[in-house]
Amino acid sequence: MHPCRTLSISLALLSVTTALTAPPAAAEAPATITVQTGDHADFSRLALVNAQGAPAVDVGSCGGRVAFSQAVPWPLEALNGTYSRRLTGFQTAEDGRSLTMDWPCGARVTVRRERRITFIDVADPPRPARKPGAPVPASESVLLAEAPGASVFPVIAPPTPEPVPAPTASAQTAPISLAERLNPVASAQAQPIVQAQPVVQAPPPVQPQPVAKAPPPKPEPARTVAAVPPSATPPVAAPAPAVQADPPIRAFDLDAWAGDDYPARKQHLEQRIADSQGRARVDALLAMARFTLARALPEEGRAALDAAESLTPGPDQRYELRLLRDAFRALDGTADPDDSQFVRAHPTPAAADHHVWRSATLAPSRWTAAKSSLPIALKRLLSYPADLRGRLLTLLAESAGEAADGASLNLIVLEMITLDGIGSTDGRLDFFRGRLAELRNETAEALTHYKRAAALPNLYGHRAQVRSIELRLASGALDDPGAIAELESLRYAWRGGDVETDALAALGAAYTRAGRIDAALDIFGLLGRRFGATARGQAALTTGRGLLDAVIGHLEKTPGSALDALSLQVRYGRTVALTDDDAGTQQRRLARLLARGGFTLEAARLLHTVAEATRGAQRAAVGLELARVLLDAGRGAEALAVLDHTAGPAPDAAAADPQTAKRRALLRAEAFATEGEAMRAFDALRGLTGPEAARIRADSLFRAGEWPAARAAYAELLGGQDAPLPDDIAFHALAAFRAGDDAAVTAAAERHGKALAGTRWAGLLDALAVPPDPAGKPLSSATVGGQLAAADALAGVLRRWKAP
Secondary structure (H helix, E strand, C coil), X not given: CCHHHHHHHHHHHHHHCEEEECCCCCCCCCCCCEEEEEECCCEEEEEEECCCCCCEEXXXXXXXXXXXXXXXXXCHHHHHHCCCCCCEEEEEECCCCEEEEECCCCCEEEEEEECCEEEEEEECCCCCCCCCCCCCCCCCCCCCECCCCCCCCCCCCCCCCCCCCCCCHHHHHCCCCHHHHHCHHHCCCCCCCCCCCCCXXXXXXXXXXXXXXXXXXXXXXXXXXXXXXXXXXXXXXXXXXXXXXXXXXXCCCHHHHHCCCHHHHHHHHHHHHHHCCHHXXXXXXXXXXXXXXXXXXXXXXXXXXXXXXXXXXXXXXXXXXXXXXXHHHHHHCCCCHHHCCCECCCCCCCCCCHHHHXXXXXXXXXXHHHHCXXXXXXXXXXXXXXXXXXXXXXXXXXXXXHCCCHHHHHHHHHHHHHXXXXXXXXXXXXXXXHHHHHHCCCHHHHHHHHHHHHCCCCHHHHHHHHHHHHHHHHHCCCCHHHHHHHHHHHHCCCCCCCCHHHHHHHHHHHHHHCCCHHHHHHHHHHHHXXXXXXXXXXXXXXXXXXXXXXXXXXXXXCCXXXXXXXXXXXXXXXXXHHHCCCCCHHHHHHHHHHHHCCCHHHHHHHHHHHHHHCCHHHHHHHHHHHHHHHHHCCCHHHHHHHHHHHCCCHHHHHCCCHHHHHHHHHHHHHHHHHCCCHHHHHHHCCCCCCHHHHHHHHHHHHHHCCHHHHHHHHHHHHCCCCCCCHHHHHHHHHHHHHCCCHHHHHHHHHHHCHXXXXXXXXXXXHHHCCCCCCCCCCCCHHHHHHHHHHHHHHHHHHHHHHCC
């Protein structure tokens, strides 16, 4: 079409619209623009007439934006005051440089430029079961599935009964056949177009009667009757009423498409496909696809759709093909909820405050997800009652403060200030302003706000006191003894309040830093006993988890804290289990402390409990730790059973991390060596290298009594690049002594004698390196003295080995 003719048609469509011209601006402002909006039967149009070039148009799913390079005086009042079915919500942005608008989500938007005019045409969103451009029946209603993965197709309510028009001769002589019922309106469109009978007015005597045009597929009698001008006087006798024929099958009336006789219906459709050509063949294939969809035969249906696509279908038929493919995907459960006409995983509620409740629901546990809806949620709160608005803002502020999100907390605090001064009378606003200043590292301002809030004897006043003490501790203005004194003085004043758990946690952390572990454990037990079974139990356990982490961290850094670890396990083992996470992190740390202190039985019991409660890779990791504890206790058989029990099925064990698999193999070999099964230990070590594997091989030979081989294995281990362990040096010397290699013993004493000083092997090399006196000669005093010194050294080694 010629561009001039297109422009004239476009301007003709806008002839019935309201012309909205922006008022003249100042001399430095851009030239005046003209904005026109109007509604057409199929679309709504926005036209911008501007002489300074085409604007940038951004099209979104539920709205769009028109932007210029400089500010434009938009006529907002006139735009918003003009009714439009599809274009609403006009607003300016970017200091007047852009205009934003809303339209129905999923609408089909077309943007084009002709000379100085920019046209934005917004058509209705695609509707399932209806071809674009077809009239929408008043009784149509489409129901979509609301559950993810549901295979629910549109259900079209039956049309309201309409008055039966006067039958014609063609209706009497040509009833609708089954083929026409299976092919609605000869194009398989979503809704059949019912041709209304034209109402002919009685013409004046001097004017000829216009000839009524009959539909093409009607038989010859219908054309003959329609071509004769009707008489001015009505007929004397009306013809006999004809029997009402069945209406065409609706596009997604699955029961009607399925039919009662499957073989006959399928044979009829196959015959139609074979007998038709071109567009009619595509319609027949679409009818076959609807039949297979109703019968839940996805493979046959997709084959029919592929055959239809290969025949160059028309635009309306391609739309039907896309809808049917979407329906088959919904039938299989493979439809994408974000791009499906039949499945919606998360239906958008009709309420305008959807974003408010989404943010409020996700805020306590998933702040990252709740944050995305925060700006629009704050905007929606304007229409809420003051009480409900205050509670929701408090919930959002609490979550933002816990997540340390200063930018979001700033928006919420500003909203609390501007909306009725929420929280200004109960200390809530001062508390959150102090938290905001704390996140900005403004300690003095935060303490000022906390002090103002603490003047009120309520929940936020008490919380402000706790935060003030913790902030002064962190800044160095208050030491641990001073914090303990302040917290103990306020402890009973807070008893029974919501802030008591936070106050107890702060007091326990101060006890831990001051080294008063018993008092910290008492506070931890109090949190579990008093609040573990209450409505605040989960929050108390979360608070106690931080205190438990601080206590165990202090015990890990403090030597000789095994008794404190044992006290924690015996007195508060159940509370530790309740407070711990799913991976058992704190219980595993406690078990390591117990094993380090020699309490292997308690450590093994604790790790057994954790292993039974975990699954997958975490269970395998706990099993390795438990096997290590059992091997240190000399229980090799139990270590083997634990390794087999926690390895999981064969596929999971094969797919494990290489380092985990290597560590499991080393532990199995060490367990076999501990049990005296040297050959099985060698089999477990096959293919493994490194000092740990070499040490296990040497230990297996030593336990089996293979002294020369053990001496050679330990000698190879001592000659490596890594620094030798005291046990390696001692076992090498013992293997050389048992093998009768005095030179190797003497060389080891000269080379590694100082390395054993201060260990439990101290004096062993000196005792083994004493040369025996020649046979047949009397003992000399030096020989006797050397033998006594060697015996004393061996006695010392024995005492050190027996010491706990």
